[in-house]
Amino acid sequence: METEGVENRHEQILDADTLGRSEAVREYFGTRYEKVSAYARMLMEQGELRGLIGPREVPRLWERHILNSAAVVPYLTNARSVADVGSGAGLPGVIVAVMRPDAEVFLVEPMERRTAWLHEVVQELDLSNAVVKRGRAEDYDGAFEVDAVTSRAVGALSKLVRVSMPLVSVGGELVVLKGRNVREEFDAARKVLRKFGAGEPEVLPGETVEGVEATTVVRAVRRR
Numbered sequence: 001m002e003t004e005g006v007e008n009r010h011e012q013i014l015d016a017d018t019l020g021r022s023e024a025v026r027e028y029f030g031t032r033y034e035k036v037s038a039y040a041r042m043l044m045e046q047g048e049l050r051g052l053i054g055p056r057e058v059p060r061l062w063e064r065h066i067l068n069s070a071a072v073v074p075y076l077t078n079a080r081s082v083a084d085v086g087s088g089a090g091l092p093g094v095i096v097a098v099m100r101p102d103a104e105v106f107l108v109e110p111m112e113r114r115t116a117w118l119h120e121v122v123q124e125l126d127l128s129n130a131v132v133k134r135g136r137a138e139d140y141d142g143a144f145e146v147d148a149v150t151s152r153a154v155g156a157l158s159k160l161v162r163v164s165m166p167l168v169s170v171g172g173e174l175v176v177l178k179g180r181n182v183r184e185e186f187d188a189a190r191k192v193l194r195k196f197g198a199g200e201p202e203v204l205p206g207e208t209v210e211g212v213e214a215t216t217v218v219r220a221v222r223r224r
């Protein structure tokens with residue numbers, strides 16, 4: 001029984017690695033590939049055991065998590081500072097920090113167990129541009145401002161705007177990974193978007209590697 005579990009796990013890791021080792025993925029990440037790959041390996045080996053990702057996520061780690069997270073990066077071109085709110089296992093924050101070594105990246109996460117993991121990742125990957133901030137986004141209102149806040153799977157758009165926009169400098173933006181039905185969340189978010197002078201959010205295509213399903217990226221700019 002025990003051996004079967006281990007073998008299953010091993011197979012899952014090999015499956016997950018097939019996409020991660022493909023030429024298309026190596027090319028996509030370029031010089032940052034080794035670090036992204038080291039992070040993926042850490043997550044494959046420890047993510048489930050440490051309660052960071054579900055067991056079903058291991059085989060689809062690259063597609064659903066690593067590449068999905070990378071989809072925000074093309075929308076952060078002008079950002080010199082980024083905060084990833086609700087970073088959890090480091091998604092998308094760690095990917096942003098790896099792909100944008102020129103930007104300072106704050107990984108904001110309240111749960112101690114998760115921040116301990118994030119500290120390990122930052123050390124292991126030698127990410128000198130990443131800073132782990134333990135706490136809720138609301139705790140940092142007035143403490144720092146960034147050019148962009150990223151977020152994935154933290155809550156409805158209305159909550160994200162409410163807790164994250166105070167961290168965005170005027171002219172900066174919220175760049176959020178969402179499901180394709182995100183427009184359904186716009187009504188509830190409008191009032192709070194208006195408070196920050198942000199109009200209708202943009203729904204942008206989150207394309208990464210050919211053959212990998214594109215995700216949805218939502219962007220809202222803070223105007224006041």
Ligand SMILES: C[S@@+](CC[C@H](N)C(=O)[O-])C[C@H]1O[C@@H](n2cnc3c(N)ncnc32)[C@H](O)[C@@H]1O
Nearest residue numbers: 085086087088091109110111136137152153154
């Ligand atoms: C479902 S997890 C998603 C983690 C990661 N972003 C991902 O996509 O895998 C949501 C995370 O958001 C964090 N969180 C919830 N509310 C938050 C808030 N107000 N400020 C910062 N983090 C928050 C939780 O502790 C949790 O780690």
